[in-house]
Amino acid sequence: MSPLTQPPPTPATPLLQVRDLCKTFPVGKQTHLRAVDHVSFDIQPGESLGLVGESGCGKSTLIRLITRLLDVTAGEIRFEDIILSTVAVRQFPQSAYRAGIQLVFQDPTDSLNPRFTAYDTITEPIRRLGHQQDKGQLQQRAAELADLVGLPQELLSRFPHQLSGGQKARVGIARAIALNPKLLVLDEPTSALDVSVQAVILHLLADLKRRLGMSYLFVSHDLNVVRLLCDRILVMYLGKIIEAGPVEAVFDHPRHPYTEALISAIPSFEAKPHPIPLTGEPRSPINPDPSVCRLYGRCPKGEDRCQQEMPVLQALDPNHWAACHFPNHE
CATH class of the missing domain: 3.40.50.300 (P-loop containing nucleotide triphosphate hydrolases)
Structure with missing residues (x-):
């Protein structure tokens, strides 16, 4: 809250x-x-x-x-x-x-x-x-x-x-x-x-x-x-909503790799913060392939399925949604 x-x-x-x-x-x-x-x-x-x-x-x-x-x-x-x-x-x-x-x-x-x-x-x-x-x-x-x-x-x-x-x-x-x-x-x-x-x-x-x-x-x-x-948050990437949920749930337990990387980049007073790098270049928003995940190529979890089938938003917890074939577990 x-x-x-x-x-x-x-x-x-x-x-x-x-x-x-x-x-x-x-x-x-x-x-x-x-x-x-x-x-x-x-x-x-x-x-x-x-x-x-x-x-x-x-x-x-x-x-x-x-x-x-x-x-x-x-x-x-x-x-x-x-x-x-x-x-x-x-x-x-x-x-x-x-x-x-x-x-x-x-x-x-x-x-x-x-x-x-x-x-x-x-x-x-x-x-x-x-x-x-x-x-x-x-x-x-x-x-x-x-x-x-x-x-x-x-x-x-x-x-x-x-x-x-x-x-x-x-x-x-x-x-x-x-x-x-x-x-x-x-x-x-x-x-x-x-x-x-x-x-x-x-x-x-x-x-x-x-x-x-x-x-x-x-x-x-x-x-x-x-x-x-x-109260709630929407995370957007290249024109699509890729995660949505209550603020505390998303910040404490991000389910999408992109959201996890965003949150890891928040400045922290910890001695050794561990930001998650997203290497590579973003995909082009011009005539994007509807079968390929927009994060594919930068995502640390990217696999063959990610370039064959676009993930859709699905409920992983009550009121917490993510568009990922391999969402993070709590």
Whole structure:
């Protein structure tokens, strides 16, 4: 169990359902890059789900599909039992469900309009999607949001270049929660911040989740952050989910060799840490062979079967899944 969160009870209907989601990009007449390849998962109301994997595995493409910044190639995205994947990207800003899914961007500097004050940034989604134009009510809501994220109200009149990195991160978070979303997608929200500021922002996010009852989809390269903030974790490799389960189960007993290698690389105070090397080059995501495991060639357990039959996600323990022909034993 994460020290900052308590796992919520499991309801009958998930808040978000992703089924066989695919996104390909053409790179030639007959070739396609498979950025997201038949990905399926659920997010329950009030749950924090972590998404991890090395650069280029498809994490950013996946969250852009969910937040409807990219059109879907195939598969289904269902939010509150409403199919969103059929809504075109250009039409989604006018959708009634746009306010329910909000995104906190990776770099708080690049994601803020330099010509907008903090007040303008925080109230813009309210004016555009909340249809609230009354100046007094906007000022009151901006003050409430500033208090929620720990931003002094006297900073609301400042522009981004007049704010510190932590203050800009708070402005971005306040903007994202302005419409009381049910799902907050966080794209490595602390990676551009100093370590001391990261801890403050992470505690703020944990506090907001408890107070507002939101669900989180938290994308990060920092596995310690995911362990701190999330209830469950998805491990992604070259467009596919290769392991999924409760955070403590995955960290304490990783069942997939790739997950085991990721966890072994976490910096440790042990005298002799033993990181597991993944030698060789990653397989190409362009027209990948559907019969070959994506990790084959780097995996220390690779055998002939791995290049003849693609492993599928299978339940190895209650709520713990892995896609491997030779999973680790507890």
